[in-house]
Amino acid sequence: MSTLTDLGMTGAAVLVQAAATDMWQVARSGFTRLLGRGDPHRETATVRRLDALAAEVEQAPPAQRDQVRQRLLPAWQMRLSDLIEEDPARTDALRDLRDELLTRLPTPQQQWIQNITATASGATAQGVMFGSIINHPAPPGTDPIGPVPDPGPSR
Structure with missing residues (x-):
C-alpha cells in the first residue's frame, strides 16, 4: 500500500470516527476547507x-454506530485518495488535519479494525495500520508453509 493510499485511508477513518462526537464541528470545518479547495461550489457540496x-x-x-461508520468509510477513503492523487499539494494539509483530529478524539474513537482474509491454499494475508510490516524469511532448511504433499505416482 502506498503512503498516499494509507493517508487517504487513515484520513477517512478519522473523519468517520469524528462523526457524532464532540470533535465533529472541527472535523467538518477542516474537511470542508480541504475538500472544497477554496471553491464555493465544492465547499457547498x-x-x-x-x-x-x-x-x-x-x-x-x-x-450500531461503529457498523454505520464502517459502511461509510470506503466512500470517504475514495474521496480523499482521489483528492491527493489529483492535487498532491493537499497531502500535507490532509496529514495535518488527520493528526490533529486523531489526538483530539476520545480514546474509544481511536480504535481501528482491519480485517484481512486469505482463502487460497498456501495464501498469506498481511496488513498493517499506522506502522510497518517486517517479514522474516524462514530459517534455512524449513518450509514456511509446511510439508508439501506427495502427489503420488506420475502417469
Whole structure:
C-alpha cells in the first residue's frame, strides 16, 4: 500500500470516527476547507456530504454506530485518495488535519479494525495500520508453509 493510499485511508477513518462526537464541528470545518479547495461550489457540496455522514451516524442507535461508520468509510477513503492523487499539494494539509483530529478524539474513537482474509491454499494475508510490516524469511532448511504433499505416482 502506498503512503498516499494509507493517508487517504487513515484520513477517512478519522473523519468517520469524528462523526457524532464532540470533535465533529472541527472535523467538518477542516474537511470542508480541504475538500472544497477554496471553491464555493465544492465547499457547498462537501458540507452537504459531511452533514449527510454525520446525520447517518447520529441517527443510528449508539450500539450500531461503529457498523454505520464502517459502511461509510470506503466512500470517504475514495474521496480523499482521489483528492491527493489529483492535487498532491493537499497531502500535507490532509496529514495535518488527520493528526490533529486523531489526538483530539476520545480514546474509544481511536480504535481501528482491519480485517484481512486469505482463502487460497498456501495464501498469506498481511496488513498493517499506522506502522510497518517486517517479514522474516524462514530459517534455512524449513518450509514456511509446511510439508508439501506427495502427489503420488506420475502417469
